[in-house]
Amino acid sequence: MRTKSTYILVFLTYLVFASSFTHVPVPPKDKFIVVLDAGHGGHDPGKQTRSGLREKDIALKITLDVGRELEKNSAIEVIYTRKKDEFIDLEERGAIANRAKADLFVSIHCNAHSSQASGAETYVLGLHRNQTNFEVAKSENSVIFLESNYEEKYSQYDVNSPESVIGLTLMQEEYLEQSIYLAGLVQDNFRQKLKRQDRSVKQAGFIVLHQTIMPSVLIETGFITNTSEGKFLSTSSGQSAIANAIADAVVDYEEHVGVNELLGISSTEPVAEVSDVIYKDVTFKVQLAASGNNIATRAYNFKGLEEVTKNKEGRLYKYYYGATSNYTEINNKLTKAKEKGFSTAYIVCFKNGIKTPVEDILN
Known part of the structure; x- marks a missing residue:
């Protein structure tokens, strides 16, 4: 049994239910559906370095590698929010997963800092526990300003306010436990298989997670601003290693908390x-x-x-x-x-x- 030492149990203050999504009927599914979301894209480069590294490029390469690994499993169907360098609204990323009635939503990103900070961390939706978590979420959420009509679409969310997440009406606690479990598996693999610095499972108000209605995580795979970690993230071997760790976590999740177990049915x-x-x-x-x-x-x-x-x-x-x-x-x-x-x-x-x-x- 995997250790849960990296799991952070999230205390949320509001229990609410989803009511604002339009569900598109789809036939009964035979496969476990995973939506992979490569962060940023198109005219949104995400975080950048002076040496030319761009978050959108690295996130896409890792995401496609994760997908290739998962597609080897006949029990899993993979859907991408983007497979090329294009801009996708945060709202649409979640909508893609909701329309597919996905079992998991995994958003992949890279981190950055003015120091030589390093390590990987995985987020679930929740209240900002500290300023650091807030700043990470604020950075990722700022993409909304590049979207058309963002004032209307995200009128309930103040990206500059740590308290604004409390006002969101779609924090679905029914998926919290599964999201934490998946996040813990990802961090376990980063730490044990890749020997990466474990920055643990955390919580913050990421808009892209707020848009989904299934277990969802956002993975910050490492710091492109760290000299050694940036090199690791920019190489095909490093990207493949990270992708394999994420894919293994998803497969582990599917096998232990997948459709059969959630229904209480032995395969x-x-x-x-x-x-x-x-x-x-x-x-x-x-x-x-x-x-x-x-x-x-x-x-x-x-x-x-x-x-x-x-x-x-x-x-x-x-x-x-x-x-x-x-x-x-x-x-x-x-x-x-x-x-x-x-x-x-x-x-x-x-x-x-x-x-x-x-x-x-x-x-």
């Missing part, structure tokens, strides 16, 4: 084969959400669902629906939860009170 044992079986000393529950808010488990707070319980794990409250040793019954409750609108709900289980992977029990 090697169909649901029908475990129907009506009671598992001794095992309690199955449907996880509805994870939130920094302590919400009363009243039916009106959970779209009419009864039997909702909560448990505080770290800084997050986990909200569960139902509790039974009957796998068939918990599958029925999962169906009901999804019908009520909890589209990301999934089955979890506890054996002798200890949280255990569902697939381990079914196998």
Whole structure:
């Protein structure tokens, strides 16, 4: 099991639900869909150095390398927000992922600083915990000023205000845990496989993450302003190494927190084969959400669902629906939860009170 020493559990102050996206119906998908977003592009070069390094070029090369690696996996479908040097609005980047009903959104960038700062860091959406995180987000968010009609499109967001992220109405805490998990896998690979300086998993108000409605991360792969790291990032071998680390993290995520596990279904044992079986000393529950808010488990707070319980794990409250040793019954409750609108709900289980992977029990 991977260490979670790099994970930073994010405490958010508002629990809200998505309401402003237009969903385009798509057929049921058989593959795990990953949207790769190369930061900047076109007339937006991103960060630059005097030696000629440009963030938009490096980010695109790494992104395409990540895609090539992921496309080798028949279970994964890759979609790009851009595959060439072109400008894509932040709003459209998220919309591409939303229309595809993607399972993951991964935005790839490079960092810069006036010092010889170095290392990689991965962000999830959240409140700016400190000035440094704010400055990184502010730099990436400033691209909106290059977009047409940005005053209207981003009227709710003040790129210069650390507090403005609180006013955003699309901070989806239901994806927070998965985003943190993926971010941790990325940082683990950077540290363990590439021996890069680990600047950890962080939180900040990136507009591009705010636009998505699925687990999403923004990766700052390193500092192009650092002499040695800039050289590493600008070489094909360095870009390939970084891309492989990111791709491995995505594959690891897909295998452990992918579609089958989120539905509580073992990829090697169909649901029908475990129907009506009671598992001794095992309690199955449907996880509805994870939130920094302590919400009363009243039916009106959970779209009419009864039997909702909560448990505080770290800084997050986990909200569960139902509790039974009957796998068939918990599958029925999962169906009901999804019908009520909890589209990301999934089955979890506890054996002798200890949280255990569902697939381990079914196998």
